[in-house]
Amino acid sequence: MRVVICEDNLVQKEFIYKEIMNYASFHEPSIEVVLCTSTPDEVVTYLDHYQADCYFLDIELDHQLDGMELAVEIRRRDPVAHIIFITTHADRLKLTFTYKLAALDFIVKDTPEQIASQVIEVLQVAFEKYTQLGEANSSEVIQIKIGERIKNIHLQDIYYLETSTVPHKITLYEKNGFYEFYGRLKDFEAISTSFYRCHKSFLINLRHVREVDKKKRIVMMPNGAKCDISFRAFRELQSRL
Amino acid sequence: MTTIFFFFGLFNFVIIYGPLFYIMNLQVTIKRLVLCLLVNTFVSVLAATYPQSLWIPMVVSIVVSGGLFYLFSRQSMVFFHLLVIYLFSTLAEYMALFLVEALHLSLFIHSGLIVLQIVVIVAGYKKLLTHYEDRMSLSQCSQMVLLLIAISTGIVFYVLIFMPADIQISAINLVILFFYFVIMIILTRIVLHTMMKEQEITQKFIEQQQFTHYMQTLEQVNRDMQTFRHDHANILLSLRGYIESEDVKGLRKYFDEQIVKVEQRTLYKNQVFSQLDRLQLIEIKGLISTKLLLANELSIPISVEIPDVIEDISINRLHLSRVLGILLDNAIEASTSLDDPQINLAFLSVEHQVIIVIENRLLDSEVSIQQLFTERYSTKREDGGLGLPSVRRILAEYPNSTWNSRIENQWFIHEIIIDGRDTSEGGHL
Numbered sequence: 001m002r003v004v005i006c007e008d009n010l011v012q013k014e015f016i017y018k019e020i021m022n023y024a025s026f027h028e029p030s031i032e033v034v035l036c037t038s039t040p041d042e043v044v045t046y047l048d049h050y051q052a053d054c055y056f057l058d059i060e061l062d063h064q065l066d067g068m069e070l071a072v073e074i075r076r077r078d079p080v081a082h083i084i085f086i087t088t089h090a091d092r093l094k095l096t097f098t099y100k101l102a103a104l105d106f107i108v109k110d111t112p113e114q115i116a117s118q119v120i121e122v123l124q125v126a127f128e129k130y131t132q133l134g135e136a137n138s139s140e141v142i143q144i145k146i147g148e149r150i151k152n153i154h155l156q157d158i159y160y161l162e163t164s165t166v167p168h169k170i171t172l173y174e175k176n177g178f179y180e181f182y183g184r185l186k187d188f189e190a191i192s193t194s195f196y197r198c199h200k201s202f203l204i205n206l207r208h209v210r211e212v213d214k215k216k217r218i219v220m221m222p223n224g225a226k227c228d229i230s231f232r233a234f235r236e237l238q239s240r241l
Numbered sequence: 242m243t244t245i246f247f248f249f250g251l252f253n254f255v256i257i258y259g260p261l262f263y264i265m266n267l268q269v270t271i272k273r274l275v276l277c278l279l280v281n282t283f284v285s286v287l288a289a290t291y292p293q294s295l296w297i298p299m300v301v302s303i304v305v306s307g308g309l310f311y312l313f314s315r316q317s318m319v320f321f322h323l324l325v326i327y328l329f330s331t332l333a334e335y336m337a338l339f340l341v342e343a344l345h346l347s348l349f350i351h352s353g354l355i356v357l358q359i360v361v362i363v364a365g366y367k368k369l370l371t372h373y374e375d376r377m378s379l380s381q382c383s384q385m386v387l388l389l390i391a392i393s394t395g396i397v398f399y400v401l402i403f404m405p406a407d408i409q410i411s412a413i414n415l416v417i418l419f420f421y422f423v424i425m426i427i428l429t430r431i432v433l434h435t436m437m438k439e440q441e442i443t444q445k446f447i448e449q450q451q452f453t454h455y456m457q458t459l460e461q462v463n464r465d466m467q468t469f470r471h472d473h474a475n476i477l478l479s480l481r482g483y484i485e486s487e488d489v490k491g492l493r494k495y496f497d498e499q500i501v502k503v504e505q506r507t508l509y510k511n512q513v514f515s516q517l518d519r520l521q522l523i524e525i526k527g528l529i530s531t532k533l534l535l536a537n538e539l540s541i542p543i544s545v546e547i548p549d550v551i552e553d554i555s556i557n558r559l560h561l562s563r564v565l566g567i568l569l570d571n572a573i574e575a576s577t578s579l580d581d582p583q584i585n586l587a588f589l590s591v592e593h594q595v596i597i598v599i600e601n602r603l604l605d606s607e608v609s610i611q612q613l614f615t616e617r618y619s620t621k622r623e624d625g626g627l628g629l630p631s632v633r634r635i636l637a638e639y640p641n642s643t644w645n646s647r648i649e650n651q652w653f654i655h656e657i658i659i660d661g662r663d664t665s666e667g668g669h670l
């Protein structure tokens with residue numbers, strides 16, 4: 001995994017560099033710092049020729065191009081880059097980072113010990129993501145984009161999808177919540193064999209069916225929701241459960 | 242005789258229930274139609290049994306049909322609509338009858354005339370309704386007033402038309418009826434208008450109050466900055482003292498314990514309010530300030546992020562403040578019982594969208610997210626319901642909005658995404 005560091009405070013820069021190298025030599029030799037600089041322009045020139053996997057960027061760069069703008073530039077060239085921001089306490093804009101720049105983590109400038117532990121923590125997460133990227137199975141998730149943030153929803157967590165009263169709007173219910181987006185139920189029918197279109201406005205995940213009420217022709221889901229079953233689908237549903 | 246009776250029964254059925262389905266935006270299902278037909282048959286039979294006192298089937302019809310449609314829609318306004326439709330149809334029928342008698346036209350023209358008038362009147366009525374619905378919500382009291390007007394009009398109509406032993410169609414009667422009806426419409430409009438004005442005034446008052454809160458918070462920040470500046474001078478002096486006596490140990494202790502803390506607190510507050518500056522919707526700014534003050538009192542930290550200037554959000558301001566108010570209240574309420582609470586709020590503009598994120602820390606994720614959305618369930622015992630169903634109802638009116646909500650790593654997260662490309666202001670299509 002190739003790491004780029006851009007930090008204009010020389011002490012901080014050296015410190016982070018040392019921490020990463022330390023971690024790499026003891027735990028993951030495949031981690032290497034390919035660029036360690038204090039000017040964002042150098043990162044941009046580097047990007048013209050090469051690529052990296054993980055970026056540590058100082059938000060408050062005292063430069064024409066600040067860390068945010070640099071992140072946008074990196075994101076434009078490499079949508080899957082793992083961006084980590086280094087920031088001071090005063091403006092930790094957690095949500096802005098996640099939704100506008102799809103930043104995955106950030107380090108808050110604090111005492112040296114705390115910075116060190118943060119660096120190692122985010123590095124571990126980045127490395128894990130990096131290794132997963134190679135073996136990722138994109139058919140196992142539904143991706144939803146919220147701003148620049150990409151949210152992966154695992155198919156096995158999905159309970160059901162339902163059409164809403166607004167045309168073409170779909171609500172997806174999963175283990176921990178729900179998501180709304182525009183689309184057609186038809187396009188999700190074939191996404192997994194465990195999904196079954198039991199009604200014109202419901203696509204259910206058969207794995208999560210808790211019980212079937214034959215009288216009322218509804219299925220109960222683990223979150224307490226009830227999905228209608230159409231007359232035609234009723235028999236097939238029983239055979240598939 | 243029976244066929245004609247049947248025909249008129251059905252005709253009546255279409256005239257009364259058709260507009261009701263249309264006005265209430267109800268889906269027509271076979272079950273509902275059958276139920277309506279049953280009520281209609283019952284009323285027709287009643288009418289046949291008591292041909293002398295027609296008021297019995299009429300009152301029964303209004304009460305039973307009203308009850309039925311109340312069951313369908315769960316809105317008490319249905320009784321008012323029903324009465325109004327009755328009045329419309331009576332007037333239309335009277336008018337048609339008068340024309341037919343005066344000009345010696347056939348019976349079919351008579352029914353055609355009735356249908357034509359009703360279609361025009363009902364379409365106008367519906368338009369008027371949506372016009373008012375957009376602007377105001379009727380209180381229980383004003384609904385009663387409207388209902389009273391409708392009932393008294395109904396009684397007057399009955400007395401004028403059905404009480405005389407043999408029904409006489411006369412121009413004078415028609416004119417009286419018509420003018421009475423017009424006066425009632427004007428009266429209703431005046432009542433609605435005054436109520437709307439009153440609501441506007443209360444709304445303005447609330448906004449004013451919220452704006453005052455905003456001013457108060459700004460003043461507080463200003464005071465904080467002043468004390469900070471004052472402290473700053475003192476801090477520098479103490480630092481100088483430590484340096485001159487070359488007491489590095491003391492210096493370190495002083496730095497860690499005093500400077501870092503003071504700086505963090507002041508700058509944090511300053512940051513929150515400088516962010517608010519970029520939100521250019523005054524009502525929303527006021528609302529958030531109010532909630533910030535509330536959270537401040539309860540010592541719940543709220544971080545606000547508004548990195549870009551936000552000039553407009555394509556949702557009616559009233560609806561937006563309702564939604565944000567509910568979500569922020571919930572977040573604050575849920576935070577009061579925590580040892581380490583935190584609420585994050587962000588308004589982000591990404592391309593043509595505005596994304597509003599509200600998240601609060603949760604103690605446990607035992608509460609199922611689905612349960613939170615059903616009307617009966619509540620984690621608050623006293624006033625029942627978290628208002629999340631209301632949020633859903635409001636947002637459902639805006640096709641340019643989507644709403645995600647989930648529990649993730651002990652955070653309860655709401656994301657509302659509003660597309661600015663759709664510029665339609667009202668929620669109605």
